[in-house]
Amino acid sequence: PPPPPPPPPPAAHSAATGAMSLNNRKPSVFTTAAFLYAGLTSFTKQAFERAAKAFDVKATQKKLDGQVFLVTGANSGIGKATTRDLLERGGTVHMACRSPDKAFRAREELLKDTGADPSKCLVHILDLSSVRQVKAFARHFARGVCGGRLDCLINNAGCMVHKREINDEGNEINFATNTLGTFVLTEELLPVLAKPDRQLTPSRVVTVSSGGAYNQKLDVDDFQTKSGFDDGSYIYAQNKRQQIALTEAWARKQASQQSAGNSEVKKARPVSFQVMHPGWVDTPAVRNSLPDFHRRMKGRLRTEEQGADTVIWLATAEEALREDPGGFYLDRKAQPKFLWGTFTSNTEKESDALFNSLKTMSSSIEPSAEHSNKYGYMQSAESLKNVATPVIQTKR
Numbered sequence: 006p007p008p009p010p011p012p013p014p015p016a017a018h019s020a021a022t023g024a025m026s027l028n029n030r031k032p033s034v035f036t037t038a039a040f041l042y043a044g045l046t047s048f049t050k051q052a053f054e055r056a057a058k059a060f061d062v063k064a065t066q067k068k069l070d071g072q073v074f075l076v077t078g079a080n081s082g083i084g085k086a087t088t089r090d091l092l093e094r095g096g097t098v099h100m101a102c103r104s105p106d107k108a109f110r111a112r113e114e115l116l117k118d119t120g121a122d123p124s125k126c127l128v129h130i131l132d133l134s135s136v137r138q139v140k141a142f143a144r145h146f147a148r149g150v151c152g153g154r155l156d157c158l159i160n161n162a163g164c165m166v167h168k169r170e171i172n173d174e175g176n177e178i179n180f181a182t183n184t185l186g187t188f189v190l191t192e193e194l195l196p197v198l199a200k201p202d203r204q205l206t207p208s209r210v211v212t213v214s215s216g217g218a219y220n221q222k223l224d225v226d227d228f229q230t231k232s233g234f235d236d237g238s239y240i241y242a243q244n245k246r247q248q249i250a251l252t253e254a255w256a257r258k259q260a261s262q263q264s265a266g267n268s269e270v271k272k273a274r275p276v277s278f279q280v281m282h283p284g285w286v287d288t289p290a291v292r293n294s295l296p297d298f299h300r301r302m303k304g305r306l307r308t309e310e311q312g313a314d315t316v317i318w319l320a321t322a323e324e325a326l327r328e329d330p331g332g333f334y335l336d337r338k339a340q341p342k343f344l345w346g347t348f349t350s351n352t353e354k355e356s357d358a359l360f361n362s363l364k365t366m367s368s369s370i371e372p373s374a375e376h377s378n379k380y381g382y383m384q385s386a387e388s389l390k391n392v393a394t395p396v397i398q399t400k401r
Contacts, residue, residue: 030230030239032220036347040219043344047335048216048284049305053314056336064322065314069096073154074320075146077101077133077190078162080111082288083213086313087159087320092121094321099151099393101131101142101162109395127151127393129380133162133186134172141372142380143193149383155197157320160187160212160248165294167237169230174370177229179237183244184228187212188251188363199273207275207326211319214249214333216282217242219344223250223351225358238295245282246349249333249342250356251363252280256331257353277326279319281334286312 032040046052074091078084079100088098092115102108108128116123131142146152163183170178176185191210198208221242224230228247230240255278263275285291287306292299299306318337319325325337332339343350382392 039344050307053307053311065317069094072156073097074157075099076159080107083312084161086309087316090317092119097125100128103132105130134181136367136370137372137376139189141376145380145383147197150386152197157209165237165241169234179240180229184247189367198276202274207277209277212248212280214280214282215245218245221246222349225355249280250359252278253331254356254360281315283312
């Protein structure tokens with residue numbers, strides 16, 4: 006008789022493959038239990054209230070006149086709460102948003118809430134999932150009237166799509182928005198962030214990740230989950246793990262450049278790279294993408310302002326600049342990047358592999374004339390005023 010068929014492959018939970026089945030990103034039972042314990046003890050509203058008792062309130066009260074910020078996804082949730090605080094303190098905020106209607110409506114509300122000068126709140130319509138669009142936007146921003154100064158880039162925008170979708174550039178939509186778009190925008194804006202400052206105070210890049218990253222090991226073989234796309238929440242968590250790895254890589258590269266010490270680098274403004282997660286927050290994105298989780302956690306979810314607190318601290322507090330670069334933060338404190346016993350850690354080599362792959366992937370995609378023309382308004386102060394700070398808002 007023929008030999009029996011081979012046995013099925015072993016479960017994916019091992020030190021070699023990490024804590025999830027790499028074909029569908031689903032975490033092991035142990036990883037899920039460890040994540041839920043961490044979440045219920047550290048990510049809730051009650052956990053924030055306990056942590057806040059130790060905060061230095063004055064650290065995030067300093068006026069921000071003259072400072073310039075760019076916030077992606079600034080029209081709702083944590084991005085909107087962050088923008089409100091920056092405007093209240095006198096900062097200038099560029100809101101990079103996908104939906105024109107939502108963006109201008111949010112701007113109107115923010116100006117009313119804060120009493121900020123309308124010239125300090127500018128709207129740019131940007132779809133982060135398009136490398137062509139991101140490059141066109143960033144290059145016009147850098148070379149036009151906006152490019153004189155940028156003190157902080159806040160990578161906040163994200164998406165969670167539960168059905169696998171491929172955009173016209175051939176990239177899976179969650180990965181394209183959360184990881185590739187964030188990477189390209191940051192890389193393209195680094196020359197502006199590094200422009201010399203008279204005081205040589207560092208500029209900053211703050212990326213909003215998620216505690217969901219604790220569920221995932223960085224998969225260096227399948228960044229876009231080409232096999233076994235199952236649950237969008239797991240794909241989103243993998244993207245958030247990728248953001249942590251990217252921040253580590255950026256921080257290492259910045260330190261290496263500084264230690265090299267050539268004359269051009271010495272003249273450049275240093276850039277601080279940090280990544281954080283806001284805990285479990287009651288935002289429109291959570292309500293829409295995770296309705297069951299939102300229903301079960303009612304009463305424990307943080308407010309948008311609580312979720313934004315560490316973003317604002319990393320973006321503006323002087324004490325945050327004394328933290329080790331490339332850290333992962335919650336409630337103004339550095340956190341472990343991996344949960345014990347979950348086999349989700351990654352090496353520097355793996356972080357660099359992700360960085361280099363994104364570099365290669367994006368280098369072959371260039372903006373079309375249509376994309377470039379879309380952002381031509383940033384080349385003159387008058388056209389910038391008409392497009393980004395209009396007197397008449399879009400219809401409700």
